[in-house]
Amino acid sequence: MEAKFITLEGIEGSGKTSSIKSITDLLDSKRITYVVTREPGGSSIGRELRSILLDPKTEISSEVELLLMLADRKDHVEKVILPNLETGNWVISDRFMDSSIAYQGGGRELDKKMIDSFSKNLNLPNPDLTLLFDVPVEISLSRVKARGELDRFEQEKLDFHNRIREAYLGLAEQNVNRIQIIDSSQQIELMLKSVEQIIETLINGL
Numbered sequence: 001m002e003a004k005f006i007t008l009e010g011i012e013g014s015g016k017t018s019s020i021k022s023i024t025d026l027l028d029s030k031r032i033t034y035v036v037t038r039e040p041g042g043s044s045i046g047r048e049l050r051s052i053l054l055d056p057k058t059e060i061s062s063e064v065e066l067l068l069m070l071a072d073r074k075d076h077v078e079k080v081i082l083p084n085l086e087t088g089n090w091v092i093s094d095r096f097m098d099s100s101i102a103y104q105g106g107g108r109e110l111d112k113k114m115i116d117s118f119s120k121n122l123n124l125p126n127p128d129l130t131l132l133f134d135v136p137v138e139i140s141l142s143r144v145k146a147r148g149e150l151d152r153f154e155q156e157k158l159d160f161h162n163r164i165r166e167a168y169l170g171l172a173e174q175n176v177n178r179i180q181i182i183d184s185s186q187q188i189e190l191m192l193k194s195v196e197q198i199i200e201t202l203i204n205g206l
């Protein structure tokens with residue numbers, strides 16, 4: 001069975017991280033081997049980049065922010081994603097390339113075509129499936145604030161997060177075969193059920 005590459009995307013507090021356990025429980029029940037990873041911070045260099053990128057004291061331009069995200073991604077692909085897929089392990093990544101289009105393109109208003117062409121030149125693998133957790137920004141930010149201290153992205157204004165959400169929904173329209181939208185404003189049990197159904201369908205299609 002060919003290993004699959006699944007990515008989870010969405011604005012802050014959209015529930016993507018909470019759904020990982022439902023996915024891994026399902027894979028365990030089918031005896032499918034996998035790794036769970038994330039961006040930024042999926043490799044050891046990436047973990048250092050993550051702490052710089054999320055630190056509210058870090059002062060960098062949007063372009064430098066993009067380049068650090070891409071450096072993190074290329075190292076993550078080389079050290080974690082490809083080696084696992086090649087040995088037959090599924091890869092579940094909490095964020096991948098759509099985050100750069102949504103955050104640096106939508107949120108920071110950098111040219112999305114430029115970001116896309118960087119990604120193409122870096123020769124990155126395409127996810128087999130992307131789950132986009134969608135929720136109104138007001139709900140997501142209230143969840144984030146309840147969690148405690150805010151990171152450099154979480155501290156941004158409402159408009160920034162609204163632009164990210166819109167950019168994600170635009171990506172979903174352009175990639176209907178890859179991106180499946182999960183309504184994260186519904187009750188958590190219902191949200192997890194939709195996640196499970198989508199993963200079951202992917203497994204059954206193999």
Ligand code: TMP
Nearest residue numbers: 039040069095096099100103104153154
């Ligand atoms: P999170 O993994 O806890 O969601 O935090 C990662 C933060 O980094 C989140 O605010 C989204 C942001 N980010 C980008 O801005 N661009 C990217 O390409 C990636 C992968 C993450």
